[in-house]
Amino acid sequence: MSDQQPMRVAMVGLGTVGSGVIKILFEQAERITRRAGRPIVVESVVVRDPTKVRSVNLADDLIDTAIDVIEHPDVDVVCELIGGTTTAGDIVRQALQAGKHVVTANKALLCEQGDELFQLARELKRAIGFEAAVAGGVPIIEAVSQSLSANQITSLEGILNGTSNFILTEMLDRNVSYEDAVAKAQKKGYAEADPAMDVDGTDAAQKLTLLAQLAFGTKADLKQFPRQGIDKLDLADLKYADTLGYRIKLLAVARLADGSLELHTQPTLIRKYQPMADVDDAYNMIELEGDAVGKTWFSGMGAGQMPTASAVVSDLIDLAVGRAQKTFPLLDLWQSQKPLPILPADEIKRRYYLRFHAVDEPGTMAAVANILGENGVSIASCIQHESESSVKTSPKEPKIVPLVLMTHICTEGQMKAADKALMECSRIKKNFLRLPIRD
Amino acid sequence: MSDQQPMRVAMVGLGTVGSGVIKILFEQAERITRRAGRPIVVESVVVRDPTKVRSVNLADDLIDTAIDVIEHPDVDVVCELIGGTTTAGDIVRQALQAGKHVVTANKALLCEQGDELFQLARELKRAIGFEAAVAGGVPIIEAVSQSLSANQITSLEGILNGTSNFILTEMLDRNVSYEDAVAKAQKKGYAEADPAMDVDGTDAAQKLTLLAQLAFGTKADLKQFPRQGIDKLDLADLKYADTLGYRIKLLAVARLADGSLELHTQPTLIRKYQPMADVDDAYNMIELEGDAVGKTWFSGMGAGQMPTASAVVSDLIDLAVGRAQKTFPLLDLWQSQKPLPILPADEIKRRYYLRFHAVDEPGTMAAVANILGENGVSIASCIQHESESSVKTSPKEPKIVPLVLMTHICTEGQMKAADKALMECSRIKKNFLRLPIRD
CATH class of the missing domain: 3.30.70.260 (ACT domain)
Incomplete structure (x- = not known):
């Protein structure tokens, strides 16, 4: 198998996740070649500042600052890992139009411009891999779009924001205030200097809309459903809930309700000893219910360098094997069924x-x-x-x-x-x- | 997409799982066509006794008793759902040699003859789908062979026998003896009239060897590692464990230990509040640890008509899409890496x-x-x-x-x-x- 043509990747962005991807591709080249059926070779890495000291060592001739290298005929796949939505969107469009497949970990981008980008990829017969965009270490995109493909998903509920879950766990376990727990999350690298998007529920709601579109073929706007963060919770609430027999988790829900799609992302009391109530720290969990399979649970680290890099590399392997090119056109992203109305x-x-x-x-x-x-x-x-x-x-x-x-x-x-x-x-x-x- | 050629399936066996597969393919034909990119059509169903009353209604001309119909040029895929190993093995060989892909839910067969059958399929450039053979409702074969393909799995631990788990849950929750719990499991259809293979650990050990081969490329024989069932446990043991802060679960383990592969299937004390300790009733759970992704958990019903049928149909969809044909030759089933020695x-x-x-x-x-x-x-x-x-x-x-x-x-x-x-x-x-x- 490994005498096949290598798959050549241009990476854009060499931050935390990008460095993790490089680490796996370089250090585990033999393993990746075996799993992918051919070598996956990094052709170039586009960065803004080539002089910046980074955690991975790359040969100078791999590093580039001109984005147009992604159009080079030697590139098969472009890996967008810069985050943000404006430049990132332009890069994905440019890559697709140059005939490249795309892998991205950018949920904000897909939430904002996904419809347009997915449609463009489809028209150009290219695939977009985005396993890393939702719950990095949990292969939930693959579960919804492949593993459970015999099912109509009837309910999808998830703890999708590791930062919020870490903060809630920390408050109750260590008996500390919301503010102290946020400070600890920042110290551990789970929360940004400005954790607003995590703690106000935006991040989890963005991930929910992506999952809901995949599972139900319905694209929802963040304004169409209740969204509430953990930033108004007191330690006292976690303790009252405990007394009443519950844990409070930031829960994102998409489920069928009498022919409509019920959606919300809110701190929610979950009865203790249910699998979802026991998910602690920065872990994520998704509970999927299918009409044939019944209830299933998928759990793992929601973010972090290596879990997210693991998802990016598995998307690259899927492209190298040729699976992604077959799966992508069949995803429920194109309103191939009549879209469900969103329950008011x-x-x-x-x-x-x-x-x-x-x-x-x-x-x-x-x-x-x-x-x-x-x-x-x-x-x-x-x-x-x-x-x-x-x-x-x-x-x-x-x-x-x-x-x-x-x-x-x-x-x-x-x-x-x-x-x-x-x-x-x-x-x-x-x-x-x-x-x-x-x- | 749906104007493509249908994929035509011959099913062998119309028992519990077979009827479930028919139910999904017939009742959800539109959905399956959309997910598969083309219709999946049942061409014939081979049964021993065509007069037997069954839970699904099939047109007479679909039912056959002669096994050779699986060789018919109109058949693309043969679905082996009769169980047992002798006849089932012959059917799989016959199907492969006639150029058909195979889907099977038969873990005993794969455990006994898997090496030979996988090798035969590989030589004939055909694929064998076996998601349903391990933990029916949990897409663990896909997780190991695709979703986590960027990782070296370092540890795989699982509750793989739903019957044993139901019995253990029942004993502790209802305060009943082993014998009473077995009777209840039989009444609920979880345990066979002779539950020996479930309760003595054989079933879980067979599943473990399949998963270990996929995850580590090493084929182990059941005789090479400790195997112990739940049939010697007293209710008192579950209570002592509870007092000590543990639950007892029938745990199958395969993990890297200093360059060797450690394997065992035994009732094991698991500290309470760990995800694996909280898996109750007939549910299965697998905890996978990968060198990049860290710990992940996959859980769902391990058996039962519809969860197992869901896995069979997802294998059929993978074949219809063309994914399985690309994945199967790349699985770690061929000792493509140097096999690990099994830890004595x-x-x-x-x-x-x-x-x-x-x-x-x-x-x-x-x-x-x-x-x-x-x-x-x-x-x-x-x-x-x-x-x-x-x-x-x-x-x-x-x-x-x-x-x-x-x-x-x-x-x-x-x-x-x-x-x-x-x-x-x-x-x-x-x-x-x-x-x-x-x-």
């Missing part, structure tokens, strides 16, 4: 966790229960502690206590109306938080 | 759980500790209850009590010598059980 947010049905501070005096609980009842929401359980967290403001004023409620199933619309009425109630003071529950 | 059982190093009944009199623990110490085994923890399980045989004789020990790391060889010495000790009475521990 107000119609999403589930249980909810409510936490707020209220005045500790007779009639408060009755007032809260009345407001909920008037909006069609009924209470399933409740925690009201007379604990150290009760704040006595002054001898004259009544104490303020935290109140935690879990509801029975209701719609998001009913819950929203109830929220509004609760916040208008003079007995409820502040710190209002509402999270969905997954039983 | 006596050199396997781990901790152990020991349980036996001993005489409750001064000096017993000292005698046990001495015997272990003389064999290089040191005690890490111990349970000795004065509980209801103590049996007072007669006023004159001393009481017999169960003694449970956990050791520090030692070799299987040291432990075997210690076993022998313990069993020769007059203070130790009966019911000797030793299990490995995975921390």
Whole structure:
């Protein structure tokens, strides 16, 4: 096999992931050749600053600064690893138009311009590999598009943001505040200096739209579904949930609901001892339910240099073998089925966790229960502690206590109306938080 | 795409799995055509008794009793779903020699004759799909041979026998004996009338050898590594393990150990809250560790009609798309790397759980500790209850009590010598059980 023509790769970007890819291709060349049926050779690496000191040593003649080398006839595949969306999008278009296949780890790019890029690749009979774009170390793109191809996926739920999961694990396990946990995540390299996209749910929601498009053939916009980050959670919430028998995880959900597609990315209470509740640290997990296979779980590191590089190299191997060229045109990315309508947010049905501070005096609980009842929401359980967290403001004023409620199933619309009425109630003071529950 | 030539399948066997395959191919024809890029058509179904009432309705002209129809020029793929090894082996050989690709769910066949059949397929440039042969609903063959192809797998550990896992879960959760749990498994259809192959570890060991060959390129014989079933476990052991912070699972292990391949299939104590410890009922889980990706987990139903049929149909789709024809010749089934030596059982190093009944009199623990110490085994923890399980045989004789020990790391060889010495000790009475521990 290895006497076949090598597959020649131009890499754009030599940051963390790029260096990892180089490390695997160079150090494990014999293994990669065996798995790919032919050598995978790095033809050139395009970087902005060739003088920068890097963690991998490359011969000077491999390094280039002119992007046009990706069009060279000696290049078969372009590996886009610079991140961002503007330049990255131009590079992918340029590569496809020059007749190259593309491998990318760039979920933001695919979320923003995926439809156009996928369509362009399809027209030009080229393939885009993007296993590394979602949950790096978890081969979930392959699972959805190949392994479970006999199934209609009926539900896809995932912990897709390792940074958020690390922060939540750290808070509960080490009994530290959100801010301290974020600082630790930054120190460990899991969170960027500005972790906004991770902790506000954007990153997980982007990954969800990609997975949902693959699994259901429906392209959703981030504005079309509820998205909530972990940045409003208190350590106290994780502890209340624990008392109630739950863990809180940033959960991205796409599932069939009466012919519509239900989508949301929110911190969610998950009953303890369910597989998804036990995923800790920076790990990711995706639970897929198929109409034939039933429930399946896929878990591994969601990001990091080598897990992501592993996914990029497996995409390169798929191209070298010729699998990707056969799989890509058959993906459910082209609305080959009638796209499902997205379930309006107000119609999403589930249980909810409510936490707020209220005045500790007779009639408060009755007032809260009345407001909920008037909006069609009924209470399933409740925690009201007379604990150290009760704040006595002054001898004259009544104490303020935290109140935690879990509801029975209701719609998001009913819950929203109830929220509004609760916040208008003079007995409820502040710190209002509402999270969905997954039983 | 769907104007391409259909792929025509001859099925042999229409039992549980075969009926499931028919159900998916017939009821979901539009979906399968879309995913496969062309229709997958059932050309004929070979059965022994055409008059038998079955759960799927097939037109009479599809049903055949003569095996030679698999050689018909209109057949592209033969799907072997009869089980057993003698006739099944002949059918696979006949199909390959007639130029057909093969899909099989038959792990016993592949374990016994896999080398010969894989080699034959390779020579004839045909592919064998066998995703359904290991952990039906878990796409582990694809994970090892494609998704993680950038990695050297360093460790592969799995709960591969759903029947055993169901029995162990049932015993601990419902507080029932081994025998009662087996009866329940039979009632639910998880266990055969004779569940020997499941509960004695043979089934899991067969699956392990297949996975090990794929992941490490080394073909092991069942006689070359320790194999132990769950049939000697008492409910008491599950409870002792629980007290010590562990679950007992039938765990199949293949891992690199200093240039050798360590293999074993044994009921194993797994620390609670590790993903593998929480796999309940008839679910399977495989934990794969790769040198780039780190740890990953794959879980789902290990058997059952529709999960297994899902795997068979995904193999058919891979053939229709043309992926399987490209992947199969590149699998690590041909000792393309120098095969790893199998670590001699006596050199396997781990901790152990020991349980036996001993005489409750001064000096017993000292005698046990001495015997272990003389064999290089040191005690890490111990349970000795004065509980209801103590049996007072007669006023004159001393009481017999169960003694449970956990050791520090030692070799299987040291432990075997210690076993022998313990069993020769007059203070130790009966019911000797030793299990490995995975921390």
